[in-house]
Each structure stands twice: as C-alpha cells, then as structure tokens.
C-alpha cells in the first residue's frame with residue numbers, strides 16, 4: 345500500500361493541475377487514471393487570465409503560451425447579420441499579468457501537464473479503473489492505494505461524487521449540439537478572429553477561431569438528427585455548408601454532446617472532495633467549464649497543504665456560489681442564442697448592439713473586491729509578483745515601515761513595491777493580504793488592520 349497525502353482520481357486537465365499544485369506545496373500525490381490516453385474528442389478551447397496564472401504558479405505558463413492565441417472576444421449576431429451583442433476582450437495584458445482571454449487546443453494543454461507531472465516525478469498510474477472508494481478515521485482507500493485525502497477530478501460521471509452522495513442540482517439547461525473541429529487547408533480569413541454566436545432561431549450555432557488552422561463549429565441538433573448521438577460526417581458537412589465545404593479543409597474531430605447545467609450538492613464527504621466536471625457542468629457558451637475546474641484546484645490545493653478541517657470546509661462554501669454565477673450566465677447566453685429567446689426579442693431587438701462585460705464574482709462568503717484575484721504587477725526587481733511570492737501568503741504594503749514582521753514570522757512574504765501603490769490607493773488601503781491561491785482576503789486602512797491580518801492567516805483566509 346502506498347502512503348500518500350492525496351490520491352487524485354482522474355488525469356484530465358483538472359486532476360493534472362491539482363496534482364502539480366499539491367506537489368509544489370510539498371504534498372505526496374498519486375494520480376489514478378482509467379484511460380491510457382487523453383480524451384480524444386473536441387472540448388475546451390478557451391481559458392482566461394486567472395487560469396493562466398494558475399499555470400504560471402506551477403511553472404507552466406511559458407510551455408503553454410506557444411499553444412495559445414489571444415482572443416479578441418465574441419459577437420452575437422442575428423440571422424440578418426445584425427450585431428446584437430458585442431463581448432470584445434481587451435488586447436493588452438490585464439491586471440492579473442496575463443491577457444483576459446486565450447484560445448488554446450486542449451490536447452496540447454493536456455500534453456504539457458502530463459510532461460510536467462513526469463518531469464517532477466509525480467506518481468501517475470494509468471489503466472486503473474477505480475470502482476469503489478472507502479474511508480476510515482485515518483485515511484482513504486481506492487484501488488488498493490491509500491492516502492489521507494482523495495480528490496475526485498473524475499469528470500461528469502464521477503464515482504467520487506456518487507460515494508459522497510447528494511447528487512447534482514440541475515439548473516435547467518439541456519441541449520444536444522454537434523461539435524466539430526476542422527483543419528483548414530486553404531485560407532479563410534473571412535471567417536474572422538472573433539467567436540460568433542449565430543442567434544438563429546432555426547439553427548443556433550457557434551464559430552470559434554482556434555489556434556493555427558483549427559476552426560471550431562458548434563451547431564444545435566434537431567431531435568431527428570443523429571438520434572443515437574453518433575457523429576455522422578455527412579450530417580456534419582451538410583450543417584457546416586453555410587460556412588465551409590470539404591474544399592476548405594478536413595474534419596479533424598467531431599462529437600455529439602448534451603450540454604448540461606448542474607452543480608453538485610456536496611463537494612466534500614469527510615476525506616473525499618470533488619473538483620472540476622465532477623462538481624459542476626456548464627454549457628460552453630462562456631468557455632468556463634475547465635476554467636472553473638482549475639479554480640477549484642487552486643482553491644483546494646493550499647487548504648489540503650494546511651490540512652485543517654474547518655479550512656477545508658470553506659472549499660465548497662467559496663467555490664459553489666462562484667461557479668454557479670458562471671453557469672447561470674452561460675445559461676442566459678444560451679437562451680439568447682436559442683429559438684425561444686430570439687422569438688422573445690422579436691421586432692424589439694435593439695438597434696444598437698449591447699456591450700457585454702465579463703462577470704467577476706467574488707468567492708462565496710466574501711464581498712468584492714475581497715474574494716477576487718489580487719493584481720499581479722511586475723515588481724521593481726523585474727519579477728512578476730507571483731514568481732516572487734511562490735505558494736505563500738503575501739502582504740502588500742504601501743510603506744515598508746508598516747509593522748508587519750509578525751506576519752513574516754508566520755511565513756508571509758512582505759512586499760512594499762511602488763508597482764503596488766496605484767492599486768492600493770484605488771482601494772484606499774495601506775496594506776492587503778493575499779492568500780496562497782492569489783485571492784485577496786483582506787484590506788487594511790490603518791496599522792490595527794495590518795495587525796489583524798494575523799487572525800486572517802490563522803483562520804479561513
């Protein structure tokens with residue numbers, strides 16, 4: 345029997361990232377995975393700055409960056425070509441130190457994650473199908489391996505979620521869509537760089553420009569199409585014909601999915617946790633399913649490293665309301681591009697396009713700006729803030745003379761850097777406390793406030 349700190353069940357992007365985060369924070373980790381090879385069908389192709397920051401924290405941003413493309417954003421277009429809504433994204437680096445929106449190719453990301461696991465000597469066992477999970481007072485057992493904790497990053501049909509109990513709460517969206525990745529063999533610049541949501545009552549569809557020659561089309565299916573959910577290339581080409589034909593390129597991969605909107609009722613049962621698709625499912629209209637899973641991993645990793653029961657209980661309390669806001673927004677966007685909502689818009693559809701702003705919810709239990717990612721400027725020493733801090737607490741100070749040695753003694757990195765002044769001034773603060781997962785958890789307006797950071801570090805953060 346192995347004697348690990350954490351068993352991670354599932355080597356998808358969330359399980360792999362969690363294992364890297366846990367190992368970076370000094371835990372012994374073992375990943376158990378049923379399949380020999382990564383999932384072959386088309387899935388995620390967008391992630392955001394917060395997710396890139398998590399990859400940065402495990403030393404992977406530079407390996408992943410060449411496989412990405414900064415996204416200009418998304419447009420929602422009516423059947424007559426009118427622009428209904430514009431969700432363009434900034435093209436400059438944002439306050440988190442990365443671009444707001446990246447396109448990527450999920451297999452390239454998964455390959456980079458697996459290489460990093462191997463390079464760091466993290467135990468990964470493939471071909472292990474976990475069929476039962478047991479826990480007792482001292483640990484968890486799965487497939488004969490034992491550890492103090494188990495995190496099920498085991499996808500939508502999670503056995504970990506089943507073992508914990510409670511099931512999914514269904515937020516009401518369920519639609520069948522055909523998803524196609526196409527490789528262009530001749531230039532089709534006219535397809536454009538923006539993602540397009542075709543708000544067509546007859547056939548809602550999505551176009552996304554991928555990395556390199558890859559182009560994604562997601563198209564709603566009617567009930568009589570692909571009734572057995574099997575992908576039929578002839579059907580795919582007939583649905584794609586509006587944009588592309590076989591003369592433009594080849595079908596790389598395609599699948600029929602039912603897009604769901606669900607949140608698990610219980611994310612923890614004793615020593616068991618769930619993260620990623622095991623804990624929540626969203627329609628992909630905001631490109632946030634994987635992003636939410638990576639946020640779960642970052643939220644849980646430092647709490648497992650500390651291993652305190654009450655702190656571990658904050659995981660679901662913080663993450664579930666946060667992901668719910670993304671899912672509910674994605675469902676609303678799905679409503680906008682589907683038949684009923686367009687009919688509702690009717691002739692009153694706006695003449696001027698609506699500008700959509702990205703949502704930025706706070707973690708459950710916090711009020712913004714707390715419970716949101718702290719900024720990541722480049723410091724005077726030339727390093728980005730996170731590279732300087734590592735997986736530790738950070739205290740951002742307006743003045744180096746502020747009394748904060750008691751926080752350094754607790755392991756916090758103290759930073760009094762001019763690059764932080766504008767942000768602290770915006771919040772009328774002389775100091776800020778940032779958790780190891782980069783979430784802002786306290787602001788201080790006076791020295792007493794800075795002294796109070798010690799309690800935050802001892803409590804839930």
Ligand SMILES: Cc1cc2nc3c(=O)[nH]c(=O)nc-3n(C[C@H](O)[C@H](O)[C@H](O)COP(=O)(O)OP(=O)(O)OC[C@H]3O[C@@H](n4cnc5c(N)ncnc54)[C@H](O)[C@@H]3O)c2cc1C
Pocket residue numbers: 353354355356357358359376377378379383386387388389390391472473474475497498499500501502503523601619620621622628630631632633634635636637
């Ligand atoms: C069409 C589509 C488009 C999407 N677009 C985006 C996007 O643009 N941006 C975004 O952020 N998200 C997107 N998503 C969502 C994203 O792909 C998923 O949220 C993400 O892949 C989930 O990762 P995961 O690691 O949680 O689960 P998975 O990738 O499903 O991994 C689970 C792993 O657990 C293993 N496993 C399961 N059970 C067991 C067991 N009993 N024993 C051993 N191993 C087991 C499985 O084999 C699998 O490898 C999209 C999804 C779809 C379908």
